[in-house]
Amino acid sequence: MLKRIAIEDARLGMHVHRLEGDWVSHPFWRSQFTLESAADLEKLQASGMRVVWIDLAKGVDVAEPASTHTPTPAPAPALAEPPAVAAAQAPAPRTPAGWHEEQARARRLLDAVRPTAQRLLDEARLGRLVERGEADQLIGQVMASVDRHPGVLVTLVRLKQADAYTYMHSVAVSALMVALGRQLGLTDASCAEAGLAGLLHDIGKARIAPEILNKPGPLTTEEWVEVRDHPRRGHALLSSRGDTPASVLDACLHHHExxxxxxxxxxxxxxxxxxxxxxxxxxxVYDAISSDRPYKRAWSPAESIARMVAWKSHFDQDVLKAFVRCLGIYPVGSLVRLASQRLAVVVEHHPGHPAAPIVRAFFSLGSGHGIPPVRIDLRRGRDRIVSHEDPGPWDRDRLQALWLDDRSPVSA
Incomplete structure (x- = not known):
C-alpha cells in the first residue's frame, strides 16, 4: 500500500517509493530505498522535497497521524559535488550578457571557428595535429562566450548541418564541457582543460573512413569494430606530440565507457x-543524439535529456544532474505544452529553476489555431509546463525562428 506523507513525517524504517518533485533536486541515486541511517533521513529532510510516497508493505508507517498541512514548494538544494569537484576553487564572477547580444557574438564566433575545426580534422586524417596555440585560442573564445551567457553558444552550435557534424561536433562538445565545468564550479584552468577535452575527444574518428562514419544504414560487424577503435586511434595521435594533458588523453580514450x-x-x-x-x-552523447546526422534525424533537446536520464546505467548521476541543471530539463528550443493548453518554445533559462524557463507561446490547442507569439516567464503566474511535445509535425525552421528571434510581447 502506498501512502503520501509530508517530508517532516519521514522516519527510519520507512521504504521510500517515490520522491515528489524534480528529479534534479533529490540527493539520492536510487529512486526506491529504505531509510536505514540517520544520515539518509537527515539528507532527505534537508533535500528541499516536501512530499514523499512510502510503501507500507516494505517499511514502517508514520509514528503518529501524518501532518495535515499542505506541503509547499521549497528551493532545491545545491548539487552535492563529486570530491574532485568540491575541491576546486570557484571561478570569479563574470559579467553577463543578454541573450540577443550574445547570440550575435556567438554567430560570429561559430563562423570564425569553422575553418579551425575543419583543419583540425583534415590534419588528423594525415596523422598530424594543428598547433596547440590554435586550439587554446579557440577554447578561450568558447569560454568567453559561455561566461557571458552560458546558454547561447551551446544552443546555437546544435544547429549545425548534418554534413558538418563530424568537425562541428567537437566545437559543440567543447562548449558543453565549459558550461558543465562552470556548473560544477571548476577553476578557469580546469574549464579550459575540459574545453580542450571536448575539442579533441573524437579526433580518432578522423582516421575512420567517412563512408563508414556517414553510412545511412546499419554497420557491418567489421565496420563497427572499426568505429569502436577510434578512441585508441585518437589517444595514440594525441600522445605522439607530448603536450596533451593526461586528463585530456584519458577523456579521448575512455569517453565511451x-x-x-x-x-x-x-x-x-x-x-x-x-x-x-x-x-x-x-x-x-547529448550533442550526438540532439544533432542531425546523415543517417538519423535529431531528437529534440527535451527528448534527448529525458532519454539520458532514463539511461541510468550509462552516466555518472552527479555529473548528469549538473548537466541537466546547466541546460535545463527543457533546453532552449524545446517544444512544450503548457497547462493553459498552449504550445510554446523554450527561449531562455533561469539559473536554479530548471523546470520554469522563459517560453514563447504561439499556438492554442483549444482553438486549433496560431496565436500572436507571447513571451511568458514561468517563474511568475500560474502557467507551467506539463510535457514536452514532439516537434516532428511542425515546421522546424519556424520553430527555430521563435527562439532565435524572440522579440514577442511579454505576458503579465
Missing amino acids: RADGQGYPDGVAGEDIALLTRMTSVCD
Missing part, C-alpha cells in the same frame, strides 16, 4: 572513470 562498466574500449566503471572523462561522456 559507462558507469556500469559496459562501455569500451576497456570496460572501466564508476569512480574508476576520471571526472573529466565522465563529463565528456555526457556532453558527447
Whole structure:
C-alpha cells in the first residue's frame, strides 16, 4: 500500500517509493530505498522535497497521524559535488550578457571557428595535429562566450548541418564541457582543460573512413569494430606530440565507457572513470543524439535529456544532474505544452529553476489555431509546463525562428 506523507513525517524504517518533485533536486541515486541511517533521513529532510510516497508493505508507517498541512514548494538544494569537484576553487564572477547580444557574438564566433575545426580534422586524417596555440585560442573564445551567457553558444552550435557534424561536433562538445565545468564550479584552468577535452575527444574518428562514419544504414560487424577503435586511434595521435594533458588523453580514450562498466574500449566503471572523462561522456552523447546526422534525424533537446536520464546505467548521476541543471530539463528550443493548453518554445533559462524557463507561446490547442507569439516567464503566474511535445509535425525552421528571434510581447 502506498501512502503520501509530508517530508517532516519521514522516519527510519520507512521504504521510500517515490520522491515528489524534480528529479534534479533529490540527493539520492536510487529512486526506491529504505531509510536505514540517520544520515539518509537527515539528507532527505534537508533535500528541499516536501512530499514523499512510502510503501507500507516494505517499511514502517508514520509514528503518529501524518501532518495535515499542505506541503509547499521549497528551493532545491545545491548539487552535492563529486570530491574532485568540491575541491576546486570557484571561478570569479563574470559579467553577463543578454541573450540577443550574445547570440550575435556567438554567430560570429561559430563562423570564425569553422575553418579551425575543419583543419583540425583534415590534419588528423594525415596523422598530424594543428598547433596547440590554435586550439587554446579557440577554447578561450568558447569560454568567453559561455561566461557571458552560458546558454547561447551551446544552443546555437546544435544547429549545425548534418554534413558538418563530424568537425562541428567537437566545437559543440567543447562548449558543453565549459558550461558543465562552470556548473560544477571548476577553476578557469580546469574549464579550459575540459574545453580542450571536448575539442579533441573524437579526433580518432578522423582516421575512420567517412563512408563508414556517414553510412545511412546499419554497420557491418567489421565496420563497427572499426568505429569502436577510434578512441585508441585518437589517444595514440594525441600522445605522439607530448603536450596533451593526461586528463585530456584519458577523456579521448575512455569517453565511451559507462558507469556500469559496459562501455569500451576497456570496460572501466564508476569512480574508476576520471571526472573529466565522465563529463565528456555526457556532453558527447547529448550533442550526438540532439544533432542531425546523415543517417538519423535529431531528437529534440527535451527528448534527448529525458532519454539520458532514463539511461541510468550509462552516466555518472552527479555529473548528469549538473548537466541537466546547466541546460535545463527543457533546453532552449524545446517544444512544450503548457497547462493553459498552449504550445510554446523554450527561449531562455533561469539559473536554479530548471523546470520554469522563459517560453514563447504561439499556438492554442483549444482553438486549433496560431496565436500572436507571447513571451511568458514561468517563474511568475500560474502557467507551467506539463510535457514536452514532439516537434516532428511542425515546421522546424519556424520553430527555430521563435527562439532565435524572440522579440514577442511579454505576458503579465
